[in-house]
Amino acid sequence: AQSVTQLDSQVPVFEEAPVELRCNYSSSVSVYLFWYVQYPNQGLQLLLKYLSGSTLVKGINGFEAEFNKSQTSFHLRKPSVHISDTAEYFCAVARGYGGSQGNLIFGKGTKLSVKP
């Protein structure tokens, strides 16, 4: 069975500083990887996803993530954060084939707090 671990529940950072939100997954089959963001009182919004190909994936709002198969990681990064990036970020995996492909498995989330 797949699982997702987000190593930090909260990450405080100052505006314009770089940030990395860590995500590790475990799976015995190939997976697809996703990062979603949830702003207060809003639905989850896709930031980026890795399906195949280049391991460096660029998403919206200046975020990027790198798939590392050997370390089973998919860390999210942004070189310079803004106050508006304050939100909760969720890493998720989906099976690459076979049953349960529609079943996104989410981590517990990381709350990013950007301070002025």
Place this chain on the structure above:
Amino acid sequence: DTGVSQNPRHKITKRGQNVTFRCDPISEHNRLYWYRQTLGQGPEFLTYFQNEAQLEKSRLLSDRFSAERPKGSFSTLEIQRTEQGDSAMYLCASSLGLAGGAGTDTQYFGPGTRLTVL
């Protein structure tokens, strides 16, 4: 594209009552998903439809839970005999599924229905 909508946004009920939530997906999306999110946790998968067919149900979906998507458009999630442990945010998502499995789909989420069981 008006996005995924869910109604009601909030529901307060007493233990033992039945509740029903509605999800309207993005109009051309053929796949629809229900998740449950409790405080401090990520969303947990409940069930998934492709058109009107319910293709998968999580073990989290006890016999008190039933979901339908009768015409392959909107969906309802009913909880019978609610318990305090059912208090959570119920999220609906939809996707446009092309040939093959749903694993590659981008799921678009609604704002959720927050259920409080007293």
